[in-house]
Each structure stands twice: as C-alpha cells, then as structure tokens.
Amino acid sequence: MSSRTPDTWTHGAVMLDAEHTRFALWAPDAFFVSVELDTGDSIPLLPQADGWFVIQTRCPAGTRYRYNIDGEVEVPDPASRAQAGDIDRQSVVVDPHAYPWRHTRWSGRPWYEAVIYELHVGTLGGFEGVEQQLARLAGLGVTAIELMPLAQFPGDRNWGYDGVLPYAPQASYGTPEQLKHLIDSAHGHGLSVILDVVYNHFGPDGNYLHRYAKGFFREDKHTPWGAAIDFRRREVRDFFIDNALMWLLEYRFDGLRLDAVHAIEDPDFLQELAARIREQVDPTRHVWLTVENEHNQASLLEHGYDAQWNDDGHNALHVLLTGETDAYYADYAEQPTEQLARCLSQGFVFQGHINRHGQPRGEPSGHLPPSAFVLFLQNHDQIGNRALGERLHQLAPTQALQAATVLLLLSPMIPLLFMGDEFSARQPFLFFTSHHGELAERVREGRRNEFKAFRAFADPEKRRAIPDPNAASTFEASRPSLQVQQPEQLDTEALYRHLLKIRREDIVPRLPGAHALGAEVLGHGAVSARWQLGDGSVLRIDLNLSDQTVEHTSAEDARILFEHPEQVTGLLQKGILTPYSVLVSLTQATILPNIIGERP
Template sequence: MADGVPARYWGVARSGDGWRARLWAPGATRVAVEIDGTRHDLARDADDRFEGYLAAPAGSLYRLVVDDAPMVDPASRAQPHGLFGPSALVDLSGFRWQHDRPGRPWHEAVISEIHIGTFTPEGTFAAAADRLEGLVELGITAIELMPLNQIPGQHGWGYDTALPFAPHHAYGTPEDLCRLVDRAHGLGLMVLLDVVYNHFGPEGVDLHRIAPPFFDQTRSTPWGAAIDFTKEPVRDFYRANALMWLTEYRIDGFRFDATHQIQDPSDIHILDEISAAARAAVDGPVYLVAEDERNDTALRETGMLDAHWNDDYHHAIHCALTGEAESYYRSFAVDPIADLLLALRSGQVRQGQERAGSDIARGKPSGHLPPCAFVNSNQTHDQVGNRALGERLVALAGDPATRATHAMLLCLPFVPMLFMGEERGETRPFQFFADPGEDLAQAYRDGRRAEFAGFSAFAGATVPDPTSPATRDASRLGWADDDRARGWLDLTRRCLAFRREHVVPRVASGLVGDPEAWRTGQRSIAAEWRFAAGRLRIAANLGALPDTPPDWSPDLSEGDPALSPFAFAVST
C-alpha cells in the first residue's frame, strides 16, 4: 500500500498532495477521470492498467469515462448520492481515532450479528454507535456487521454487492463508520465485517463492461456471474478491499460469505492470500470466519480461518423445536436430538457420513478441532430472513423453548452468536428486502414468491413484497422496554456473566479428553467437557422431562430440568 494507494490496479486514492487514479480496463482504448467537467486522461501500461495523477480537494465528485462512456469507479470509496451518482474522493488519514483495537482473544467472543439499516429506527452508523453500550453491559464482546458495501437504492441486506469499497450511502459517511468502529473499540467490542467476495449483485456493476475478464465466463454462482481469481488484477481487487477495511476502518476481522462459491485453482487460494495479507497488515489479532456449506475442516486446521459458522448446530436446534422437515432441514428432522448430541461432542454434524434424508455425503470429521473453531447460533440473518415470512424462532417455538436453548447457546464452550434483538427476545420478523430499479423489481417479487411455492409450511401465506419499504420497516428492531424484554435481558446477562467467569477460563485452558454427550430421555440430553481448568456439564430438556434428571446442583438454570419440559442447567 505504498504512497497511500490501496491497490495496484484499482481506485483513486490519496498520494502526496494529490490523488493517484488506477483502473484495470482490458480492451479499452481511453480512460479518463472527470472532475468538475474536466477530463484527466490516464496512461495505459502493458498490463492493461490505466494510471494518472490528479489534483483536487478531498470530497470532490468524479466519474470514470471509459471510451467516452461514463462509468462508476468499481473501487469507489463513497457514493454520496447513491449507486448511480458520482463517486467522492475519500481520505481517512486525518481521522482522529480515540481508541486502540481491543485485541481480545477469540475464546472471549460473544457475537451480536447486526444489520445497520434495521438495528435502529434511524438505520445509520451514528444511531448504531449509540446502542452499543447496552450490548456491552449484557456481556457481548463482538459485533458482526452484515455487509456495508454500496448496494442499489436505499435499503437491502447488502449481499447484492455493487461497489465493495464504498460504505452504503444511506448508512452515513465513511467518517461515520470510523466513529462507529472507534466507539465499539472504546467499549471493548471487536468489530467483524461480513464481506461478499463470491459474486456481485445484478444491478449497477460497471465492471462487466470495464473488465469482462474479471468474470469466469464458464461458471456462474446461484447469485450471478462467477469471479475469475486466477487473474492478478482480480486478486488485487479483493486483497486491497480486505486491507482497506482492516487498516483504514480498523475492522478486527471478517465473516466471508459463501466461501464454497469462491473457486480458485491457483497455487495459492485467494482466501489464503487474503488471510496472510490481513494478518501481516495489522499489529494484533485478526479474526477470520467463513460460511461454507462443505464442512471442510482443512481451512481451520491450517489456521487460515479461525472458525466456521456452524449451521449444523442451528439446524438441529431448529428442527428439535419446530418439527420442520423440508428443504435443507430434511436430514436434521430425522433425529434432531441425536444430531444435537453429535454437535456437542464434535462441533459439526455432517462429517462425511451418509445421512437419512440427504443424498449428499458432506463434510469431514471435526472432533479434533477446538470448540472455538465453531460459531454456533440459534438464529442468523440467513435462517430467519430466508423464511417466507421472516419469523424468528421465538415466534415459532414460544418463550419457554427459546429461553432454554438461548441459555444453552450462551453457556456452551463454542463461540455463541446472537442475531440482533435475540438478547431481548425480539419478536419482530426479519424479512428479505431490497430496493432494485424498476426493471428488476418485478423479478424480485416473482422470484421471492416462487422460492416458497413448494413449501407446505407457507401454503396460503402472502409473501411480503421484498421491494416495499414497509417490508424493511417491519424488520426493524422494536427495542421494547417491558417486563418480557427485561426478563430476556436478565437471562442474557446472567448467562454471559456465568460464561465470563466459568466457561471462558476453561476454554482457554484447553480440552482434556473427548467431550461426552448422551440422551437422558426421548427429548432430553446431558453433556460434559473436561478442561485443564475444570469440568463443565449441562442438562437440557427440549420438549419433555428426562427419564434420568441430573443428580447435581446447577450453578445456573433456566427452568427446572426435573420439572419443566423446556429447561437448561449448567454446572462446573
């Protein structure tokens, strides 16, 4: 990142008293940067890179002009007027940071997954910063921000990526994002960012015209054209993007979206390269987590990744509480209690074995990995928002069941992750919403309805219009302050205090021997882990009383395992 330029092939970045502009545009004959009606031509080199030096004040608006066609800079750092407006020159070198990174060890992680646009009524970085202290008071130690990059329109989940380097304009300015991260760090929170490196969205991506070889024309993903990571300018784009978030916004790590779709036959996989570059760029820990349906343990064994989202744990809990058995829940609905026991012993459920209800043997044995290699959850944006109506688990299973499994999630030795509002028993849905242009809006509506047409659970349901602002508004947290919410907050606070005092030191000391987990009844379980620092044991009822109640006194409980069909207890 010499002389302030974040990439060899991309972007307009501060360089000395001016700005260095770069663009990889194979096939173009002329590229210029237009500022205030004046075009500044860039010179082409042998690598199809166009480069030049500009003088302009920070904040100036500009466009690229490629062979006389106006284009949005693929590495734009800000879009003050939205996706299709001009880009802004951004220089964060003068931002006055007040706090250092917290540098917390990974075994202390308790994550809250947050969507900035619906976390608060305002849906901004500034409003989110004002809510962080309440999360810390509960015992949450990290926030994971759903994608922040510029997307079409005013609202969306963030996965329809258009400009990966620019924070979405509706959330605030780049400086507002810096202030959010700085506030989080001042409170001791780690900040993880969900990044989408496997595809672009269907709208507003001028890269298709600027650099067609950026994409692999022989392959596509479920969400659009595949990316060709064998080309150095493409690798440079994503390497620079990761380094920008880490060094200029002081993000503490990433959740990589759908890494099974990042196919790279290069000698060094792009994720390995990003991992190495990220850890070399930051003085302190950088945490890397992946969503990867393959359940492959290799990336965690080598240390390239710290953890995987453990959807297997979620699916077992969900099927045990709801009885749903369609689509990817099918194999987990056969015996969710048995699957939960396997997850408690070994982390993942799918470990390469054949499973009833599934025609794909997926995964590798994972029992040798430490508990912190798994991020467990009862709810995520995916599992809530990808339902037709976006219902949260509490709306499907009720308070007694979800309170018991909430307590269990927070007291297990795995890394727990909550979906925003879960800590207070939020009942508002989180639905799929987007703000595409009119030429795509109907396709979004039709596609959403077609997605659930074959699901008996949603027969007769009216799928919310994903393009309506009302769907977004219905998904905003309620921030209720009533007896029910206070009861949930008290449960979260008690569980995380227990975790901080008893679970974290044990996990840090390392496992001694293999974990054990067994049935105590048709719908009840017990488990035990032995660590160098001491034992941890649990009992849980997931719908019925046990045949054999625990013979020990709990240090913390939710319900009574001897009397309540939904209950959880933990002891050291």
C-alpha cells in the same frame, strides 16, 4: 498462486499527498479511459501493461469523479471509497488518514472472549443509530458487534449482499468518517467490531465490470448469482485482498466474516487472503477471520481462519424446538437429537455424511476446539429467509427456547445473537431490497417462488401474501423496536444478562485449551454434553428440549452454574430430567470417555 508483484497497481483512487491522487482502473476490454472530475476537468488515463489505465494528478480529498469508458459510458470507480449518493452518482476521493482516532491503544480481544451480536445497520438508523446501542450491548455482556455487509448497493434498503462497490460504505448509512467513529466508539466500550464481506459475487444492479473488465468473471463456472468470479487472475485477487486489508487496517475493524465461501471456486484464494492478512496486520492485534461454508471444510479452520458459522448446530436445534422439517431442515428430520449430540462433541453434524440430495458433505471436525464453531439459535438468514420473517420465540415453546438459550450462551462454542434476540423482539426481520422496474419484479416473484417447497406456501395464492421485498413497508416492518416494556421481554433480557455474566466469570477464563469429551443421548430432545476446559475442570450441560421426562445420572461433586427451571438439581439427584430443563455444572474430574465417536 504467487503474491502480487511490486509493479501491480492498487485499484481505485489513492491519495499520494494532500493535493494529489493516483487513479488506477483495471480495464483490459477498454481502448480509452478518462477520469471526469467535478471541477469539469477530463483527464485521460495512461495505458499500462496487463490492461491497467493510470494517471497521477492534482486532486484533493472530497473531489467527485467518474470514469469514462471509450467515450461511450460513464461508470463509478469499482474501488470507490465513497459515493455521493447512490451507485449511479459520482465516486468521491477519500483521505484515509483524515479521521482522528481516539482509542489508539485498542488491540482487540482474544477470540475465545467473543460474544457476537449480529445487526443490520440500516434498520437501526445508520452508523449513528448503531452507536447509540453500544453502551447497552456492552452492559448486556456482548463483546463484539457484527455488521451485515456495508458495500454500496442500489437504493437505500438492502440486506447488503447485493453490493456492487465493495470499497464504499453504503452512503445511506453515513460517511466513511461516521463509520470510523462508530468503530472507535465501540472500542471505547470494549467491543470488537466484525464486518460481513461478500467476495463470491457482485449484485445484479449497478455492476459495470462486464463492459470493460470481463476478466473479473469466468463463464465456465457459475454460482447461484451468475458467472463465478475468476480468482485465478492476479488483478482480481488483489481487488478483494486489498479490500479486506482496507477494512482491517484503515477502518480498524477487528474481524471479517466471509459470506458463502463455498461459492468461491478457487479455495487457494481463501488461503492467500488469510496469509496476507496475518502478514500485514500488526501481530499484537487480535483480528478474527470467520466463514460461512456449506461445505464444512474443517481444513480451512486449521490454517488462518478462527471459526465457521455452524449451520448444522442451528438446524438440529431448530427442528427440535419447532418440529419444522421442510426444505433444508429435512436433513435433520430423522435424528435431530443424535445430530445435536454430534455437533456438541465434534463440531459439524455433516462430516462426510450423505445429505438429502444423496451427496457427501463436510470433513471430519472432531479434532478442532469448540471455539472453531459459531453457534446461534437464529441469524439474519434463519429469520429473514422465512417467508414472513418470524422470530424463534414465535415458533417454539417459551421454556424450550429458554433452555436452548442456556446452551447457546454457556457452551464453549462461540455464541452469536441476532439483534432483538435479547428481548424477544416482536418485529419480524424480512427480506428487503430497493430495486426498480423489471429487476424488482424478478426479485419479487423469485422470492415468492423460493417457498414452493414449503407446505404452508404450496398454494400460489398463499405465496402472493409474502411481503414484497421492494416495498418500503417491508423494510419499516423489520426495524426492531428498542422500547422493551412487556414483562416477558424484560424477563428474556434479564436471562441473557445473567447467563452472559456466568459465561464471563466462570467459563471464558477457562476456555483456552478446551476440548470436547463427548455427548450422550438421553432421549428424544435430551442430551448430556461434557467438555474439559483449559484448567482441567469439566463443564457439563444436561439439556432436555422435549415435553417428556427422561432418566438421567447426576454429576457428583459438581458446582451448579445454572439451572432452569429452578430446583432442577433435586430432581436430577433422583435421576429425573424434567421437560424443557437444563442444568449447567462445573467440576474437577478425570477425562470422561468420548461417547459420540462415530465417523462417516
């Protein structure tokens, strides 16, 4: 697919100077388009080649407007930079240069320094509420915050994956200037900021593209959300690529996480997106590109993309910690320890291996560095896609979860936390929306039917107890209390702080050039994994997530970075790894053999 041509229009309302704006709408299925301004003016757009309608007119920042299609329907700008309220309100002309940046010398952080904290802006009180947490997070040892999607969605409560106006920050969270202030302030605290973006579908409510631009979609291919987006079209590609560039260049986000790229039917779009970003972003900036991808395409991580969220690692750990094997955890039910060892030594568990549906999944990934994989114990999906939104500390033995936390924060993979992990938040994180009418009923029933495959909710009566996503109480229940008072919560926060200090001082400086040396299965739930770091030292993590003692061989001349519980070292010297224990050591050593070396 060729890059955009010089005469391709930029989607949306683009300010040309302080008093003039160019409006451009791709509407190949419309006969007539006008822009209706809040001044009362109705200005016809001039038809151009390839389905474009364009006009240049006097119009300052702050002007509210809608497009009128064929004199029949008024719609928001699909590339609206801001909304005057909900999706059914007017779009707003935005001056992209109005915000006075304070930390203009910020150029980001190298990817290997990333310790990511995923959060939901709405539950923390909007952009201003998130800003109040920055100093605390930086002090904890977090180096980046990741915002769940911000694209304007219907109502004021949503996870963000139902967005329909990808260029407009959600109005109920704050203004574009308040979002920029949040990012600017984060940079002042030394924090990078990542944005989760959804380029695989539009939400079900408030999307008018089918009325005047059917070419956005292809009916011959479908995703779980309906007709697939047609990335074969230049106008469609540019709509999303320009959106990514807006977030990175105008808002100065430090990275993007692309949601569910396995649902994007044209993989060369992803390659062009990465190439365009790398071409247009100042090469002195550190800009991170990560993906969520069920297909485990290691090839994507070789060109343009820094890392993938490693669901495989999470799933193996979750089975070992909780014993749950329902639904997609069934793929990890038989050999979770061996799968964890493969994850630690090669990245993906599924590298062409057959899944529970009898289909091969994934590509070989052992050649990739550990930093190509984002590891987590939970995230918005893994908590929120539970029927009752329970967090992991409510499902797993405390000692086992602490040991797994050591692995998360001290392995060479990139760690990701979800808001509240660091103090064992008592509040659930539930699935919430603010739909109305028939759509609300469909979402409510669809949500409950998702859990038919889970034994605990096989009974329809039990499924009716699953919280209604559209109820305001469901959203309110998902707000994490930031008042950390219980002793066990303080202990958890102290553990995170201590481990992140070790990571920052002893591991991060050695990460460039790191590669896995192998992982050995010691027993059920117990592994020993090794990585050679960039300075030649060897990082070793010995982990036992089971309630049984396992035999073990200690590392000679190792410097102990961390042990849990205390005095594990003496027992290891006796060849014993106790239940729910972990030992992290660092030593100069010759390269050890790759123990886990099988291929599908």
